Amino acid sequence: MAAQGNRRITDVDTLKAFGHPLRMKLYRALYIARSATASQLADQVDEAVSLVSYHLRKLADHGLIEAAESPGTDGRERWWQPASEGISYRHEDFTDAPEKVAAHTSVTRLLVEQRMDLYRAYLDEMAAWGAEWTGASFSSEYPLRLTSAELTELEGELDAVLKKFKERGDTATANDDIEGRENVSVHLYGFPFRV
Incomplete structure (x- = not known):
């Protein structure tokens, strides 16, 4: 079971591990699904299962995700879940060295780019959502x-x-x-x- 509360990343190695473009996408997809297999996540991000498995293990190595119980009887594939209710990181935890500041800035820029990609995808597909959802969305x-x-x-x-x-x-x-x-x-x- 994922730990209650938000995990604050304070070390640069964990921040860099999270700061990989595919790992960010995998973490977001896993956070939304709450638990999933590498195969399920590979379908969502359109990548090979072996590559997804590798990156999931890297996230697990840094305690960002963890093994989850299999919801079915087929125990052949490993299930994953977020290790906490969410993650955060703050600038003040990375100000003691120029390379840490650079890592923080780089990861934050990538996160903002991925968020904007999500919003752009919504804008491109807005007509498919219908009046109820387009009327409820805001910027x-x-x-x-x-x-x-x-x-x-x-x-x-x-x-x-x-x-x-x-x-x-x-x-x-x-x-x-x-x-x-x-x-x-x-x-x-x-x-x-x-x-």
């Missing part, structure tokens, strides 16, 4: 004037709201109340800028 920007303490407070409050909706979806899914539910990606960024 907003809120230029605010805050202190760093207020930005930290805002993150905490937004996190609490999103956790409430995640728990609602998890509960409904556990009760097989999945009618009308889809995977929804919410990306929030809060950062200072000057004009």
Whole structure:
């Protein structure tokens, strides 16, 4: 069973292990599925099972994912699950050396690119989702004037709201109340800028 709570990555080797493009995709797919085999994930990312298995083992070596119980009687294929409810990493944990700053920046840029790829894919397929989903989806920007303490407070409050909706979806899914539910990606960024 995955550990409760979010795992904060604080070492550069784990950050670099997560920062591989395919590993990020595999982690996201596994996070959504909650448990899956290498074959199932290979189909989702359109890669060879052997390559996916290799990258899953690398994620497991760094404690980001772990073996899961097989839901069936066929124990020939290994099942995987996230090792925690999520992962995070913060800039302040990687400021003590230039190579750590560079790794943090590189991984963050890749993560943002993959998130934008998800949004672009939605935009390209928007017509297929129908009026209900296109009307519910949103893209907003809120230029605010805050202190760093207020930005930290805002993150905490937004996190609490999103956790409430995640728990609602998890509960409904556990009760097989999945009618009308889809995977929804919410990306929030809060950062200072000057004009």
